[in-house]
Amino acid sequence: MPDAIGYELLGDIAVLKAQNPPVNALGYDVRTGLMDGIARAEADGARAVLIYGEGRTYFAGADIREFGKPPRGPALPDICDRIESSPLLVVSALHGTALGGGLEMALASHYRIAVPGARMGLPEVLIGVMPGAGGTQRLPRLVGLDATFDLVTSGRQFGAAEALELGVIDRVKDGPPREIGLAYARELLDSGAARRPISEMPAPAAIDFDAVYDTVLKKGRGAISAATAVRGIQASVELPFAEGMKRERELFMELMASDQRQGMIHAFFSERAVGKLPELKGVEPRELNAIGVIGGGTMGAGIATAALLSGLNVTMLEMTALAAEAAKGRIEGNLSGALKRGKISQAKFDDLTGKALTLSTDYDALKEADLVVEAVFEDMDVKKTVFTKLDAVCKPGAVLATNTSYLDVNEIAAVTSRPGDVIGLHFFSPAHVMKLLEVVVADKTAPDVVATGFALGKIMKKVSVRAGVCDGFIGNRILSAYRACADHMILDGASPYQIDKALVGFGFAMGPYAVADLAGLDIGWAVRKRLAPTRDARERVPSYPDQLCEDGHFGQKTGKGYYVYEAGKRAGVPNPDVPGLIDANRAELGITPRDFSDEEIVRRYMAAMVNEAARVVGEGIARRPLDVDMTLLFGYGFPRYRGGPLKWADMVGLDTLLADIKTYASEDSYFWQPAPLLEQLVAEGRSFDDLNKEAS
Ligand code: COA
Helix, strand or coil: CCECCCCCEEEEEEEEEEECCCCCEEEEHHHHHHHHHHHHHHHCCEEEEEEEEECCCCCCEEEHHHHHCCCCCCHHHHHHHHHCCCEEEEEEEECCCEEHHHHHHHHCCCCEEEECCCCECHHHHHHHCCCCCCCHHHHHHHHHHHHHHHHHHCCCCCEHHHHHHHHCCCCCCCCCCCHHHHHHHHHHHHHCCCCCCHHCEEEECCCCHHHHHHHHHHHHHCCCCCHHHHHHHHHCCCCHHHHHHHHHHHHHHHHHHCCHHHHHHHHHHHHHHHHCCHHHHCCCCCCCCCEEECCCHHHHHHCCCHHCCCCCCCEEEEECCHHHHHHHHHHHHHHHHHHHHHCCCCHHHHHHHCEEEEEEEEEHHHHCCEEEHHHHHHHHHHHHHHHHHHHHHHCCCCCCCCCCCCCCCCHHHHHCCCHHEEEEEEEEEEECCCEEEEEEEEECHHHHHHHHHHHHHHHHCEEEEECCCCCCCCHHHHHHHHHHHHHHHHCCCCCHHHHHHHHHHHHHHHHHHHHHHHHHHHHHHHHHHHHHCCCCCCCCCCCCCHHHHHHHEEEHHHCCEEEEEECCCCCCEEECCCHHHHHHHHHHHHHCCCCHHHHHEEEEHHHHHHHHHHHHHCCCCCCCCHHHHHHHHHHHHCCHHHHHHHHHHHHHCHHHHHHHHHHHHHHCCCCCCCHHHHHHHHHHHHHHHHHHHCCC
C-alpha cells in the first residue's frame, strides 16, 4: 500500500488514515491506497472502516495538479462506489476542509461525523468543473434539490452546524478526528446500525430543470460550470443511480476539456503564487500593529476600514477636525455595512470605531505607527509635503507608504532621508472590499519593507501583486492602453454603450465607460492634463470627455457622466448628451464614423490589453505574466473563467494576436507597436505560461 494511506486494524475496526500533506489531496497514491485499504480491511475480517485525515484536514479535494493530465490509477468515482458498496460499515471523520472529491468521499461513506470547526463544500464550479465523483447524484438524495442547487452552483463552504442541520453529516463532536471517529464506529457497531448507502435512497421529485439551468447560466456571466452542474443534478432525478453517475462523468469530462477549466485553475494557482517571490525568501517583515492613514476620503476611509477589520489599530490623520469627523463617518458607514451583513457584532463595531480608531489633525499622532499609508490628493507636490512631514515625525523603521495610483514612487521617496522605508501600497476603491493590492517597489525600497507590504496584504486578506515603478504600475498602465483603444474606437464610430455591452458580453463585470463613471471622470481628466505637455503628437486623444468634466459631470458621484444615474439606483442609462459631444469631436477631427461589430470591439480591446501587458512583463514592471493576470482579475473585473489576459492570450494563440496587432498598425502605427516580448515569444514558439513556469 502506498504511504499516502496509513492502515491499522484495531479489533474489528480498520483505520485508514490519509497522510498526504499539506491538504490530503486525493492524488494517485491516495486513491490507490484507499482502494487497497478497503480490500485489506475486508480481507482482515474487519466489521467497520474509519477514514480520516492526518494533519490539518480530511481530504481537501481531488489533486488539482493532475487535472488535464492523462488519468492514472483508480478514478475517484470508482473509489467512492467501492467504499459505498463495501459490506463493511464505513465511517468518515471530518476535520479541516472536506472539499470537492473529499466531501464526495465522505458522502460515499455510510456515516459522517465532524468536529465543530470542520468546513465542507463542493467548490468544483469555482475551478471550472463540477462534482465528478457522485456529488451531484448523492447530495440530492441526502438533502433535496434546493440545498443541492445552492451548494453545488455556488461552490460555497459551509460549517459543521449547517451541515448537520441540512443532513450532510450525522453528528458533530469535538475531539481528535481519529478518536471521535473510532468512538462513533464502535457505537454504530454495538447498536447494530446498518450500512447506509446514499445511492439506495430515493431521488427527489422532478422539477423544471430548464428554468434552473437558465437562471444559473445567466448569473454566471458566461461561466458554464455551474449551469452544467445543474444538468448533472437533473440526472440524479431522471436516471437510475448508475446511469446518473455516467452522465455526471460525461458532463465533468466536458468541463475538464474546456478552456474555462484551464482559466479557472490558472487563477487558483496564480492567486497563491503571486505572493511567493524569490526576493522575499527568508526575509522577515517588520512589526505591524498600529498603522496610520493620512486622508479620510473614500480611499483613506476604505484603507482604515480594511485595517480595522483585520485587527490593526488605526490613527486617521486629517487636515481639520471637521474633515476628521467626516472621515470617521465614512469609516463607520463602511463598518455598519459589515455589521448589517453579520460580518461583525455590535460589540466589535463599537470596539473598532472606539478603542481601535484614533482621529487626529496632528502629525505627531503618527509617531508610534509601524506603517503609515497616505491617501491624499493625487498631486506630486502634495505627496512630497506629506512625506517630508512623515520623515520628520515617524519612528525609525516605520514603513512609509503611498497609495498613489500613477505617480513616481522614487521621486516621492527621494524627499525623505530614508528611501529604503518608502513603498507604494496601491489599494483599489472601495479598499475594504476590493481584493487587489499592488505592492509598488521603488529603486531603494528595502526587502523587509517589501515583505511588510505583503504581510499587510495578507493580514487584510488581499491578493498582493508586486509591481515596479512606472506610470500606472501594472494595472492602471494596462488600463490606460485598453481604454485608449476603446477611445479610438469611439472616435472611429463605436459608441461607449456598444463597447460596454460587448465587453460585458466577454465576461467583464463592467465595461470601461461604466467603470470610468464609477471611478470618477475627474481622475482620467487629471491624468490627461498631467500627460498633455509631454504627449507625442501622433497620439490620438479624444477631447469630448473633457467637455463632460468641464460641465461638472464626473460620473456616478455627480449623477451624470457617460450614463445618467437616478438617485438610489446604481445602474445608469445612457446620457443622451454624449453622442452629440462625440459627433462634434469626430467632425472636428474630420473622421467619418464606421460600424464596429461586437466581435471586433472585443478583439481590438483585448489585443491592446495583451500588448501592453506584454510590455509590462518585458520591462520587469510585473515579474511574471501571472502577476498581470491576477492584477486584472482582482482589480479590474476581468472574468475569472478566462484566467487573466495573458492566460487568455496563450489560449487564443500569440501568433494570432500579433497578426491582429500588425494589421491594426496599418491604421495607427504609433499606438499599435507590437511589444518586443510578444514578438520574441511568437518567434520562439513559446507562451506566457512558459515564462510563468521558468520563474517558479
Ligand atoms: N490539489 C492540489 N493542491 C492543492 C489542493 C488540491 N485540491 N488544494 C490545495 N492545494 C495546495 C495549494 O496549492 C498550496 O500549495 P503550495 O503550498 O505549494 O502553494 C497548499 O496546498 C496549501 O493550500 P492553501 O490554499 O495555501 O492553504 P489554505 O489553508 O489557505 O486553504 C484549502 C486550504 C484546501 C481550503 C484551499 O487550498 C482550497 O480551497 N483548495 C481547493 C479545494 C478544491 O477546490 N477542491 C476541489 C477539487 S475537486
